[in-house]
Amino acid sequence: MNDPIVDLRSDTMTTPTLAMREAMARAEVGDDVWGEDPTVKELERRCGELLGLHAGLFVPSGTMANQLALLVHCERGDEVLGPWGCHVANDEGGAAAALAGAHVTEVGETGLLTAAELEARIRAPDTHAPRTRLLWLENTHNRGGGLVFPREDLEGIVQLGRRRELKIHLDGARLLNAQVAAGVPARELIHGVDSTSLCFSKGLGAPAGSVLVGDSGFIDMARRWRKRLGGGMRQVGVLAAAAIHALDHHVERLAEDHANARVLAEGFAALPGLELMGEVQSNIVVFEVSPEAPSCAALLSRCADRGVLLCPFGATRLRAVTHLDVDKAGCRRAIDALRAALNG
Numbered sequence: 001m002n003d004p005i006v007d008l009r010s011d012t013m014t015t016p017t018l019a020m021r022e023a024m025a026r027a028e029v030g031d032d033v034w035g036e037d038p039t040v041k042e043l044e045r046r047c048g049e050l051l052g053l054h055a056g057l058f059v060p061s062g063t064m065a066n067q068l069a070l071l072v073h074c075e076r077g078d079e080v081l082g083p084w085g086c087h088v089a090n091d092e093g094g095a096a097a098a099l100a101g102a103h104v105t106e107v108g109e110t111g112l113l114t115a116a117e118l119e120a121r122i123r124a125p126d127t128h129a130p131r132t133r134l135l136w137l138e139n140t141h142n143r144g145g146g147l148v149f150p151r152e153d154l155e156g157i158v159q160l161g162r163r164r165e166l167k168i169h170l171d172g173a174r175l176l177n178a179q180v181a182a183g184v185p186a187r188e189l190i191h192g193v194d195s196t197s198l199c200f201s202k203g204l205g206a207p208a209g210s211v212l213v214g215d216s217g218f219i220d221m222a223r224r225w226r227k228r229l230g231g232g233m234r235q236v237g238v239l240a241a242a243a244i245h246a247l248d249h250h251v252e253r254l255a256e257d258h259a260n261a262r263v264l265a266e267g268f269a270a271l272p273g274l275e276l277m278g279e280v281q282s283n284i285v286v287f288e289v290s291p292e293a294p295s296c297a298a299l300l301s302r303c304a305d306r307g308v309l310l311c312p313f314g315a316t317r318l319r320a321v322t323h324l325d326v327d328k329a330g331c332r333r334a335i336d337a338l339r340a341a342l343n344g
Helices: 018-026 038-051 062-073 095-100 115-119 151-164 175-182 216-228 237-249 254-269 296-305 328-342
Strands: 055-059 079-083 103-107 132-138 167-171 195-199 210-214 274-276 284-289 317-321
Touching: 018 237, 038 055, 038 195, 038 210, 038 237, 055 062, 055 216, 055 237, 062 095, 062 132, 062 167, 062 195, 062 210, 062 216, 095 103, 115 151, 132 151, 151 167, 175 195, 175 254, 210 216, 254 274, 254 284, 254 317, 254 328, 296 317, 296 328
Parallel strands: 079 103, 079 132, 132 167, 167 195
Antiparallel strands: 055 210, 195 210, 274 284, 284 317
């Protein structure tokens, strides 16, 4: 019997567990566009409570959650200041410009930011320049290798936002990974921001869905924009039930993914021709392939031939993301496959 595929391309590759599927089958449902799906309402309530914000809105994807935040916080032509490599600028098909008409400026080089770095980029009033309107954060940071945003830096940015009358949104697609990695409740990792989100289709293992969270006025406008974008869904409690199951059963186990990522990092670091791109803090491992090694394309193909899938992450980088469908033995297989791929 062939070994199962070890799919490390993304934590979006997770599949619902049997227990999650059973929870979905039992879900009580109604028409969510009419506000009548009790399971969706319970999920939104729980996310608001978890994060210490007033209201939540269930949406199909993290990309839609981000775009709704832009559409509510910004007017067309406004500037958003975000970290280098942020998802909203690099991985959403140019939607910030296409939908909200927002101009995203990336700041810094690592995915982490300080208040001083952001303040230096805030535009002075000038009809020639876009109006800086929104500060954007990401925790954990995908392209930064799953970095956890420091609480002390967030505090300074919140103070900056209040002083300069700028809104703050935090892309929390992997916020619960940050909670587990830092050992700090998620509400403390987003304290003071105007809006944030949680994605359930990554490490939490649900098939789809994110919840956007903010105050009631923000969510009222986001709900209107959700309808305009076609994101209103009907008897969608079956998906909300999966997300609730994930909150109840899949959060603390994220620590296993983080431990497995460290196993990968240690194994990859020992291979000639590879260089880890910084400390592994959560479930994402990014590494640079040296010019002397086989190309990224060759390594991807050779690993795939051995049943291991990795993600291209630029011309000379690869990414591996651990999740609930990959155990420690799978990580060992990935290390062995990459070692063999490097040797041809």
